[in-house]
Amino acid sequence: MTVSRALSDAFIPELPNYYRGKVRDNYDLPDGRRIIVATDRLSAFDVILTSIPFKGQVLTQTARYWFEETADICPNHVLDYPDPNVVVGTRLDILPVEIVVRGYLAGSTGTSILTKYRNGERDMYGMRLPDGMRDNERLPNPIITPTSKAFDGGHDExxxxxxxxxKRLLSEEQWDTVSNYALALFARGQARAAERGLILVDTKYEFGVDRDGRIVLADEVHTPDSSRYWxxxxxxxxxxxxxxxxxxxxxFVRAWVTARCDPYKDAIPDIPDDLxxxxSHIxxxxxxxxxxxxxxxxxxxxxxxxxLRKNLRPYF
Structure with missing residues (x-):
């Protein structure tokens, strides 16, 4: 897993309408298609820490596996895979709600149900959890814990x-559709994971609307970055x-950094190659x-x- 194979940047000037995300570099084609390149960048603490060889290929190919495994449940944005790090998809208007499905009382972020439960909250996300639950306990049924999408760099709520x-973020029909899709996707994910000796604990889904008004699964699905597996x-x-x-x-990288500095205040030291x-192996x-x-x-x-340049030349 040579460090020299890491893809830190996927800027290709011959492609139009470049947009750089934290991990993915995007190009919008005039005909309504979007080229999404998964780089190897590793983002944490609101900065790019380093690049992990083959991370982008792993994310793209894991998502490909799940898009193909769930195509009978809901439509997705995929049109083609011209390169191991690339998906060409239909450009969508992304819905302003991120759909998180949880099967266990787990998590560490401020919006996770475990954090809220430890703080004494029982009513959350429009439902009530019983007293007496323990960390990492399986929920009676998977639940949806949606958050607002902070497009302006703010915090998800x-x-x-x-x-x-x-708040008219979604219509009643849209909310019913994404809820049904999300729970069905999660059920399929948990079933397939169990066959592999894994537990799909929780995951997030992103949906958008295509030019025909259909709700379509976008971004990635059940990858190591978007999902928790035990x-x-x-x-x-x-x-x-x-x-x-x-x-x-x-x-490992996040823990190594926090052991050596305050990443929100201090200069972040160079990440060693062995780390x-x-x-990458993980x-x-x-x-x-x-x-x-x-x-x-x-x-x-x-x-x-x-x-990438060779495989994407037909799109120049």
């Missing part, structure tokens, strides 16, 4: 279904002892465990960017 309708054989013992079940721990390579391990496929890194051309 928890929402209930009633909030979504009252190793099923560790769950019972870990839950009994009050520990977090084992997972694909990709936070980058270790994280992403590959996650891909193979989630999909059941052997990861085949594309080492063609002198660099990933050269390969």
């Amino acid at each position: 928890p929402l209930s279904g009633a909030d979504i309708l009252a 190793l099923a054989d560790s769950y019972a013992e870990s839950f009994a002892s009050g520990e977090r079940p084992r997972s694909f721990d990709k936070d 980058i390579e270790q994280t 992403y590959v391990q996650a891909y193979e465990a989630i999909t059941g496929n052997i990861f085949a890194p594309d080492l063609s051309e002198g660099s990933v960017l050269e390969r």
Whole structure:
């Protein structure tokens, strides 16, 4: 997993309407298609920390596996995969609500149900959780915990279904559609994960509307970045002892940084190569465990960017 194969930037000047996201570089074509390139950038603490070789390929190919596994449940934005790091999709008007589905009392962010539960909250996201639940306990049924999408760089805010309708973020028909899609996608994800010895704990979905008004699944689906997976054989013992079940721990870099500085105030030190390579191995391990496929890194051309330019030339 050579560090020199990391794709830090996917700017190709011959392609139109470039937009750089935290991890993905995007190009909007005049005919309504969007080219989405998953780079290897690793984002945390509101900055790019480093680039992890093959991370972009892992994310794209994991999402491809799930888009194909769930195409019978709902339409998705995919049109083509011209490169291992690239999806060409239909350009959508993204809905202003992020749909998070949770199957367990877990999480660490301010909007997670575990954080809120530990703080004494029981009423959240338009529902009530019972007293006496323990960290990482399985919920009676998966629940949807939507948040507002902070397009302006602000913080996501928890929402209930009633909030979504009252604020006219979605119509009642749209809310019903995305709710049904999300729960069906999650059920399929949990079932497939169980076959692989994994537990799909929670995940986020992003939906958009195409030019015909259809609601379409966008972005990525059930990847290691958008989802929490636990190793099923560790769950019972870990839950009994009050520990977090084992997972694909990709936070080596984040932990290494926070042990050495305040990343929101201090200059972030250079990330050592051995830590980058270790994280790359974890992403590959996650891909193979989630999909059941052997990861085949594309080492063609002198660099990933050269390969991208070759494979995307028909779009110039």
